[in-house]
Amino acid sequence: MEENLSQETLCVHAGGELAGDAQSVVTPVFPASSYKYRQTTENTYPRYFNTINQKVIIEKLCALEGGQDGLIFSSGMAAISTTLFSLLQPGDHVVFCKGLYGGTYHLISSEFEKRGIRYSFAPDNTSEAFLQVITSQTKVIYIETPSNPLLEVLDIQAISLLAKKHQIVTVIDNTFASPINQNPISFGFDIVIHSGTKYLGGHSDLCFGAVVTSAALTKQIYEGAINYGGSLNALDCYLIERSLKTLAIRMEKHNENALMLANFLQGLPEVQRVYFPGLRSHPGHEIAKSQMRGFGGMLSFELATNDLKQVDIFLDSLQFIQPAMSLGGVESLICSPATTSHVKLSPQEREEAGIKDGLLRLSVGIENAQDLIKDLKKAFINLSTSVHV
Numbered sequence: 001m002e003e004n005l006s007q008e009t010l011c012v013h014a015g016g017e018l019a020g021d022a023q024s025v026v027t028p029v030f031p032a033s034s035y036k037y038r039q040t041t042e043n044t045y046p047r048y049f050n051t052i053n054q055k056v057i058i059e060k061l062c063a064l065e066g067g068q069d070g071l072i073f074s075s076g077m078a079a080i081s082t083t084l085f086s087l088l089q090p091g092d093h094v095v096f097c098k099g100l101y102g103g104t105y106h107l108i109s110s111e112f113e114k115r116g117i118r119y120s121f122a123p124d125n126t127s128e129a130f131l132q133v134i135t136s137q138t139k140v141i142y143i144e145t146p147s148n149p150l151l152e153v154l155d156i157q158a159i160s161l162l163a164k165k166h167q168i169v170t171v172i173d174n175t176f177a178s179p180i181n182q183n184p185i186s187f188g189f190d191i192v193i194h195s196g197t198k199y200l201g202g203h204s205d206l207c208f209g210a211v212v213t214s215a216a217l218t219k220q221i222y223e224g225a226i227n228y229g230g231s232l233n234a235l236d237c238y239l240i241e242r243s244l245k246t247l248a249i250r251m252e253k254h255n256e257n258a259l260m261l262a263n264f265l266q267g268l269p270e271v272q273r274v275y276f277p278g279l280r281s282h283p284g285h286e287i288a289k290s291q292m293r294g295f296g297g298m299l300s301f302e303l304a305t306n307d308l309k310q311v312d313i314f315l316d317s318l319q320f321i322q323p324a325m326s327l328g329g330v331e332s333l334i335c336s337p338a339t340t341s342h343v344k345l346s347p348q349e350r351e352e353a354g355i356k357d358g359l360l361r362l363s364v365g366i367e368n369a370q371d372l373i374k375d376l377k378k379a380f381i382n383l384s385t386s387v388h389v
């Protein structure tokens with residue numbers, strides 16, 4: 001591919017040339033799990049992560065993230081666990097940011113100790129805080145920005161400079177931003193991970209993960225990947241390739257709609273606080289502006305009430321914005337972290353994590369923004385009338 005092509009063009013064309021001689025403008029699906037070996041030097045096999053349908057997606061994601069190589073996995077968690085376990089040995093230490101995605105937190109809290117891997121959380125999300133907990137055994141720094149569900153923004157470049165000084169590999173979960181809004185490799189990060197189940201797939205019907213990095217680190221992660229076996233089938237790969245072609249235009253609409261909804265919500269008496277990095281009032285706004293092209297489609301807001309019954313009334317009053325888990329699809333989804341992702345924490349732990357009962361996380365879809373605002377307005381009216389009866 002030519003250099004300096006726009007993200008929109010890369011979404012459509014990157015990787016396409018691997019389709020071969022078929023002369024079709026879309027990649028044919030190769031469902032084979034067995035490949036002839038006499039005429040080739042490479043042994044092709046789905047669990048070796050080297051079928052054409054797998055390679056096409058990786059090529060597209062490398063073009064979008066600015067990486068040299070990578071791997072496509074059967075879930076975001078397969079990408080995360082394979083990456084971490086391929087990089088780490090017993091005795092190694094990892095520093096994680098605060099406010100990690102719950103599944104990643106569960107992975108490290110249940111699997112690291114028995115493998116002799118130690119870890120710390122940075123006390124806050126500044127690079128100085130990361131420096132405080134680095135030890136001579138620290139091999140990996142792992143972050144998420146913007147974070148889930150409070151949309152905290154971490155300074156990618158500052159953390160990568162710190163890590164380079166101490167020869168630590170940096171890993172970022174870039175799921176919330178997507179490659180259209182944020183390219184951590186260009187700020188010095190080594191490894192970018194996505195739960196493709198979210199924006200990359202974008203239609204709430206696929207589950208996959210991706211790693212994009214250098215050729216050398218891909219080789220290292222690959223050694224683990226063929227053993228752990230979290231590869232993906234050709235039909236899902238085909239659907240992912242199809243989804244990625246519209247990623248740039250979908251993200252543009254997610255970005256635009258979320259900014260409109262955040263501005264609408266921030267002016268309301270029924271809303272205590274809005275968390276969205278695109279708002280000037282957001283503490284990470286300046287850093288977000290310096291490292292993101294768009295602020296993404298995720299926002300959270302606190303209702304003025306922390307009464308869970310009132311929260312349910314609000315959720316049940318919505319027509320298009322559906323109370324559902326997951327995020328990043330074309331349809332708007334909303335969830336209450338206190339009763340879903342963070343339900344297993346005690347009220348005190350939730351309070352310490354900044355998760356109030358009235359907090360709602362909204363994955364803003366690509367519907368018409370005014371229709372979404374109307375939907376929210378109706379729910380706010382229902383909420384205020386329910387308070388007065």
Ligand SMILES: Cc1ncc(COP(=O)(O)O)c(C=O)c1O
Binds near residue numbers: 103144209
């Ligand atoms: C930020 C983030 N990272 C990773 C994951 C895990 O991805 P998957 O569910 O595809 O395994 C999720 C899932 O919700 C997520 O939100």
